[in-house]
Amino acid sequence: MEDELQGMEEAVPLRGGARSDVRDEVRDQGDWPAGPVDAGDPPPPATAQEAVPPATPPAGEAAESEPSEVGIEVEPSEVVDEAPLNAEEVEESPEAAGDGRMRAVDLIAPTRLDFLAEKEAAAEEPVKTAEVIAFANQKGGVAKTTTTLNLAVAFAESGYRVLCIDLDPQGNLTMSQGIDPDKVEKSLYDVLVNDMPISEIIVKREIDIAVASIDLAGAEIAMSTKIGRERSLEKALKEVQGDYDFVCIDTPPSLGLLTINALTAANKVIVPVQCEYLSMRGLVQLQNTLKMIQENLNPDVRIEGILPTMLDSRTIHAKEAVEILEENFGDLVFQSRIKKAIKFAEAPVKGASVLKYDSGSSAANYYRELAKEVLANGTA
Numbered sequence: 169m170e171d172e173l174q175g176m177e178e179a180v181p182l183r184g185g186a187r188s189d190v191r192d193e194v195r196d197q198g199d200w201p202a203g204p205v206d207a208g209d210p211p212p213p214a215t216a217q218e219a220v221p222p223a224t225p226p227a228g229e230a231a232e233s234e235p236s237e238v239g240i241e242v243e244p245s246e247v248v249d250e251a252p253l254n255a256e257e258v259e260e261s262p263e264a265a266g267d268g269r270m271r272a273v274d275l276i277a278p279t280r281l282d283f284l285a286e287k288e289a290a291a292e293e294p295v296k297t298a299e300v301i302a303f304a305n306q307k308g309g310v311a312k313t314t315t316t317l318n319l320a321v322a323f324a325e326s327g328y329r330v331l332c333i334d335l336d337p338q339g340n341l342t343m344s345q346g347i348d349p350d351k352v353e354k355s356l357y358d359v360l361v362n363d364m365p366i367s368e369i370i371v372k373r374e375i376d377i378a379v380a381s382i383d384l385a386g387a388e389i390a391m392s393t394k395i396g397r398e399r400s401l402e403k404a405l406k407e408v409q410g411d412y413d414f415v416c417i418d419t420p421p422s423l424g425l426l427t428i429n430a431l432t433a434a435n436k437v438i439v440p441v442q443c444e445y446l447s448m449r450g451l452v453q454l455q456n457t458l459k460m461i462q463e464n465l466n467p468d469v470r471i472e473g474i475l476p477t478m479l480d481s482r483t484i485h486a487k488e489a490v491e492i493l494e495e496n497f498g499d500l501v502f503q504s505r506i507k508k509a510i511k512f513a514e515a516p517v518k519g520a521s522v523l524k525y526d527s528g529s530s531a532a533n534y535y536r537e538l539a540k541e542v543l544a545n546g547t548a
């Protein structure tokens with residue numbers, strides 16, 4: 169037994185010395201020596217790629233791994249920290265840059281919420297828009313043009329800003345202010361068909377007037393393929409709505425597209441009616457047209473009043489005509505009456521309204537009284 173124990177003691181240091189000799193050779197030569205490998209010898213060294221252990225070894229291999237003293241030890245000096253590829257592009261942190269520097273997140277989604285603080289909203293003043301009055305009757309010769317011009321001038325005498333629009337291809341309203349419709353270069357035709365700003369065709373006379381020309385006769389055909397053709401005048405008036413208190417529109421003696429444009433743009437309609445039976449017959453058709461416009465284009469338009477014109481109080485027929493109007497339309501009939509007077513025919517020759525042509529005449533006072541009634545109705 170003593171001999172066996174002594175042999176074992178001698179074998180153990182020999183093995184340790186052999187292992188140490190092997191490690192020394194590995195360090196000196198960098199590889200194992202050629203020759204057979206004993207079962208007790210350590211495994212050969214791994215290549216450079218295999219020498220680096222995985223970050224997380226598999227669970228099954230952890231118990232079978234060799235002791236650390238068998239592997240190749242890497243000197244601390246040999247470990248090199250690789251710098252990031254975009255090292256030059258790395259910006260300083262907000263703390264290093266200081267509070268005055270804005271972060272990228274602030275640029276993408278600002279965190280400054282000062283602008284969200286509630287502020288007292290300034291009181292908005294209501295924008296006053298012009299009252300648009302259309303003078304319509306499909307029957308001709310009922311004093312539409314005379315009423316449009318003289319009522320507009322009566323408004324101007326009271327201090328209101330007034331614009332007249334001549335929508336009649338005959339251009340009678342334009343001629344009544346001393347302007348030749350055959351010589352105007354730009355007219356309402358360009359506004360309705362070519363979308364020209366209406367301010368470019370306004371001429372200043374007793375009142376401002378948007379002039380007409382004979383070209384308007386072809387406007388309905390030119391507008392037939394235009395989208396929203398019924399609202400062409402309404403859109404044009406938006407440019408000057410805030411510049412006037414009243415816009416008075418003289419319409420042609422028909423219920424065509426031009427008249428429909430006027431009724432679509434208007435808030436109120438004044439219907440001049442000659443005190444004769446045939447003139448009153450057209451009121452029913454006008455009412456039907458106005459009803460269709462209220463249902464489809466302009467629900468706010470309404471008849472402001474029916475105005476008896478060219479009244480000859482000496483005849484029984486004229487008195488009967490007024491009575492028929494009042495029986496059928498009641499309060500819609502104005503109390504003012506426009507009686508026949510030669511001044512209405514003489515004033516356009518001078519290119520002026522009757523209020524300017526003969527300011528003190530009874531003809532001028534008819535329209536002054538009408539202006540007071542319209543203004544009173546609007547206030548009520």
